Each structure stands twice: as C-alpha cells, then as structure tokens.
Amino acid sequence: QVQLVESGGGLVQAGGSLRLSCAASGRTFSRYTMGWFRQTPGKERQFVAAISWTSGNTAYADSVKGRFTISRDNAKNTVYLQMNSLNPEDTAVYYCAARSGLIIRDAQTAYDYWGQGTKVTVSS
Numbered sequence: 001q002v003q004l005v006e007s008g009g010g011l012v013q014a015g016g017s018l019r020l021s022c023a024a025s026g027r028t029f030s031r032y033t034m035g036w037f038r039q040t041p042g043k044e045r046q047f048v049a050a051i052s053w054t055s056g057n058t059a060y061a062d063s064v065k066g067r068f069t070i071s072r073d074n075a076k077n078t079v080y081l082q083m084n085s086l087n088p089e090d091t092a093v094y095y096c097a098a099r100s101g102l103i104i105r106d107a108q109t110a111y112d113y114w115g116q117g118t119k120v121t122v123s124s
Contacts, residue, residue, distance in 0.1 A: 001113075005115055013123050020036070035106075036050070048094070067083065069081070086120075
C-alpha cells in the first residue's frame with residue numbers, strides 16, 4: 001500500500017515556475033514507477049510526466065517537454081515536478097500517481113495509487 005500527498009501548488013503568473021512535491025509512504029517507494037497527471041474541469045485526467053524507479057527513464061507529454069522536469073529522491077520517498085515557463089494552459093489540478101510496474105506508462109489506468117491533487121493556477 002502506498003499513500004501519496006502532493007504539495008507545492010498555488011497561483012503563479014505566466015512565465016513563472018513552481019515545484020510540486022509528492023511525498024509517499026511505504027517502505028517500497030523505490031520500487032514504484034511514479035507519474036504526474038493533471039485535470040481541468042470537464043476533461044479527462046491527462047498524463048504529464050513519469051519516472052522509472054531507478055530514475056534512469058523519464059517520459060513527458062509533448063505539451064510540457066522542455067519546460068517540466070520530473071525527478072525523484074528515493075531516500076526521501078519523494079517525487080518532484082519542476083514546472084518552468086508556465087502558461088495559463090497549465091492551469092489544472094495536478095495528481096501524483098504510483099504504479100508497481102517497471103515500465104513507464106502514460107495511461108492513468110496503469111497506476112495503482114493516487115494522491116488527492118494540488119491545484120495550480122497560472123494567470124495571464
């Protein structure tokens with residue numbers, strides 16, 4: 001069982017940066033592939049980024065490539081999402097997710113555990 005708690009959301013102006021954190025419980029955090037998704041009202045949850053449990057592999061949605069960076073610190077049981085050059089289209093609730101598989105997946109159905117979400121609002 002893994003419990004996930006996101007933090008770091010807030011209001012930022014376009015062009016600004018935020019770093020989201022996701023703290024995980026459970027002694028096997030290092031064995032989980034971690035992902036970030038986001039959701040806006042009336043839309044399905046969208047894949048943002050994912051990282052393998054060794055940090056050797058990462059994947060990003062095309063819309064965030066070059067602006068967002070996912071990383072993890074297994075010693076701290078924490079995964080991060082550094083978001084730069086934010087624009088209003090990045091406004092959403094961001095969710096952290098974990099899956100026990102080794103392969104990075106971008107489908108939300110592939111993830112076993114979810115956090116409660118943290119809201120990011122980017123003003124123009």
